[in-house]
Amino acid sequence: MLNGRGPRVKRALTETDSNDAPPKFVAYEDYRALYDHVLKLTRQCLPYGTGPPTIGEPVFCHSNNDVFSFSSPNGDESRPTSYAEISAKNLPKQLSTLSIAQEAAKMLDKATRAVIERFPDSKDDPEQEKRDLEFFSTFSTKHGLPSPSQAHRHPSKTACRPLKLQFASNSDRDKFLNGFFKAKNADPSLSSIQSRPRARRDLTREELKKLYESRKFVYDNNLKEKSSKFIMVDIEYKLNKNPRPFL
Structure with a gap:
């Protein structure tokens, strides 16, 4: 009616x-x-x-x-x-x-979170999340970036559980991610970590599926070409204008 x-x-x-x-x-x-x-x-x-x-x-x-x-x-x-x-x-x-x-x-909620992958983890340490928050608070202060308010280890069977960092806003999250990308190879606190941590935004289930498919394509094809012919951009991949030997 x-x-x-x-x-x-x-x-x-x-x-x-x-x-x-x-x-x-x-x-x-x-x-x-x-x-x-x-x-x-x-x-x-x-x-x-x-x-x-x-x-x-x-x-x-x-x-x-x-x-x-x-x-x-x-x-x-x-x-x-x-x-x-x-x-x-x-x-x-x-x-x-x-x-x-x-x-x-x-x-x-996802728009205000960053995810750190392959960051050292001790699953038996009850203080692990507290240590994670302290580390990235110090890192953020050092590089003039927004500091996370919370740190949470997402349950996983992998050796290093994904680390989710909560920020006050979407813009703070993005500023942190940009700063992380610029500093990860120059800052000894990150570059010295053997597992080579990486950061991304928090994703939906469908986006995660796309991310894993893109990463597999990039790895398989770069290994075949023996150069970094493809690079990741968010959850997609594209041709690399300046490829380097792929190790």
């Missing part, structure tokens, strides 16, 4: 729904505004992400029996079609407002 605000889209039942709950519809304009806002946040925080799925056109409710009218592939609009049937066959999967908000919060 329209109710003066345009067509409405039906949302899925949740555990909190009851017979006394408000009507299970939201104004399409409200849903569209929320979707556009989340899409904007996605592009700001995850420039290489795909973003949420595209939402469909508004759905008009014609009765209380959960029956809707849609154009069929052959142009026949005479037969009413159930919402469940249309959802399964013709409409893109919808995101609830709660799941959209949760995903937006995750992306905003």
